[in-house]
Amino acid sequence: MSRETFQYICRRLKPALEKMDTNYRVSVPLQKRVAVALWKLATNAEYRTVSHLFGVGISTACDCVKESCSSVEEILLPETIQMPNTEKLKEMALYFEHRWGLPQCVGAIDGSHIPLVAPQEYHTEYFNRKGWYSIVLQAVVDGRGLFWNVYTGQPGSLHDARVLRLSALWDLAERGQLFSQQLRSIGGQDIGHYILGDAAYPLASWLMKPFPDNGHLTQQQEVFNHKTSKARVVVENTFGRLKGRWRCLQKRNDCSLERVKSMVLTCCVLHNLCESHDEEYREEWGVPIPFSQPDLPLQPPIAETEGTGVRATLMHHLNCVADV
Template sequence: MCRVSRSVWIHTRTTEWWDSVVPTFTEAQWIKNLRMSKDTFLYLCRRLQPKRIAIALWKLATNSEYRSISHLFGVGVATVCHCVHDFCSSVEKVLMQEVIQLPNSEKLKEMATYFECRWGLPQCVGAFDGSHIPILGPEEYHIEYFNRKGWHSIILQAVVDGRGLFWNVFLGAPGNLHDARVLRLSGLWDLVDRGLLLPDVTKNICGHDVGYYVLGDAAYPLKSWLMKPFTDNGRLTPQQLVYNHKTSRARVVVENAFGRLKGGWRCLLKRNDCNTHKNRALVIACCVLHNLCEMNGDEFREEWVTGTFNQPDGALSSTVEAEGLDARTGLMKLFTTM
């Protein structure tokens, strides 16, 4: 029987591009191809493995096909897949707790000062919203993941500070859930209601005691710690209109954060052919990378954002409570006297 050498069937790969070309990258090329500066990349390399990191970043940043990335780096397609999933899993386990943290009392005070100086909103410590992440329809309960936009997704709920850094993320709720329901499931609601997140630090604003709060859109309920706009029924008072304008202008920080997240890490714009668990690690890794790049002042190119902004989801919520009304009234009076 004629035996054919195995080498005939093996595709010879070259690592010349990685070994020779990448070391000559300019700073602009690092930003363009890997969505981060060389310094940020080297920081990751000190914690993880350089070439595997570069392969994973290339996939997350460009959403290129696995086969094209395998040719570029001179490795097998399966290796690319393993690199991406191993990297995302490692980032979630090793870096997430360092980079995305619930704020302590000192940090809350700092965030409130920034919001007040930047947008004139006293006691505000963040803004939050939800964004849909495309997925393959799961075999089980696939209807629950089919969102009102007509495709399968999981929901990323995030809270950001005034600079657009994530300080809390919750991921995995099925795409057909209302934003207010996702908030209840996330654990953030329970933390605040039990007094484990926002300390009882209040300011008297126009005769109303206002504690720390975050900004949400009309889909969320009004709470003492969650300020939402007045529902525009065509009969809003001038004071209410001013309040809506000022809070909406500040809340754009979370919309911008989602735009920059998806613009920088374009794998989030199209469904990824992996299960929900691996998708979760991938999205969390992108959130961590977003924070790292923002904290290090890495260049972000506005053309990356085109078509990525999150659209409002869910019907309006009319849920209110007395404490929330009191705080919102105080802020409304303040804004119309400024």
Template structure:
């Protein structure tokens, strides 16, 4: 009997397993007639994954995945009873994480995990909702005990399908539809402030002014002060040329071809971070507009979770960007933090 089960396991694995030389991940070929909808792949194949295979497929170790399931369990157990009884919690979380990690279409995911497309969609929405309710408040926080530079801010355009309403507002300068993710990341590579969902046609400076970060600036950055040169200032973050210069937001000098060596070196120090663990942020997302916003926030939370659990990002996960990010026009108007930037430049170069 054990030999029969062993042969059945090997047969099932051979049936479902195809190694992608590009992604190094177990995939199911879309449209393959040999694939019938069943839960065998999840129950038989995934249970035999090595530690390496688990990380390659789910972008985190099995230990972190188990921890994630435990944390979202209270919220996800309150969801629709019909599909909750049919699909175990870990399988529902795996479906959502697989979607976020691969951005595969719902049809492929449904066949792979042995569920219907509507169930796969429900799993993603329920998981993202649980992450936002339970993990977001503790995972995205203002850093404590850090130097006066508490992070770097950047905007990223997330590709989406054209919305049915007001679609022209989501058409960005590069000629594709997107929503904007504004994120602030600290020196440890953790997000401590995220804001997503505004249309892709909106300027970075306008996105900033409509975000909670702008409204909370005085409270967040007006704490401890430090004298640098002749300037007395508090916490600050680093931005790019599209952001307004303020006492708490340092942006690079405009490169007009005549920058001094000090100014050039200052600009080099303003580096931007990139998230490549979750492919759904790099490719056009087929979810509706409300779900896309939730997906983006969830990916930021999962990034922090993986980083805090020591999950290494693998260079082979990085893919060429299919949608080039729009170049935001330079921010016009009076800069209120020019003196602070000059003092900081002098401090960094001396």
């Protein structure tokens, strides 16, 4: 992270962190507090190591991380990761169409598992299908790999589709308030904005998924699956860059569940800041992301009649474009 971005973060967090100062202790300088938190998030070093490196007590290092993450949630999260407005939706849709040929697409959704030490309560719920404990980070990203919706904290044993249904994103979509009604005529049908998901997600007019590969896909269905899969990689790449920069998300975290959730959200905010400020990213930081293999669709199958017409229209459109 450049000095300019670091100073920007310190300036923005200053009002919240200053509230936490008291007259009964010598306060650690603001920049050191933020630096301790960033170092912990970036390296996942033990608090003992962090305290030695920065010359503060272990409990002080813990407080620096807790207070800095809380301040990021209070100040930076609402303005850095937010639902796109009408103009932003248009911009995102144009980017997806220009890069991948997908009209009206404004994002891709996926889940990533964040490892943690087994919680004391309900620990079996956090044991995921790969054999370790985790919470799920559900995220929607735009075509440039910036988060515009994140939801985390659900136990790792939950299916991606179940996590979606527990999120505010699903609630907004069910009430018809996820996207503004900016319709575009495609193949004679009015199509609104939508996001892309893998086979684990339900099909809806606002959420496109691939045709199930039962060995009998038509050529047009294969073209649709191939083109949407290429675009959906953007969310997997984003998770890779997120965990490459902020390595606390790679290894088991022994903090409380609430603290882990706060750290995850903070890392998502910092990802957006670093990406939008064109901070350096080295490819060797990247790591293979567990759970890149999608969950199997829920059984029995969920009725998905709502989005079938939209998917069929987009399939024909993508095949027409491919034939040109």
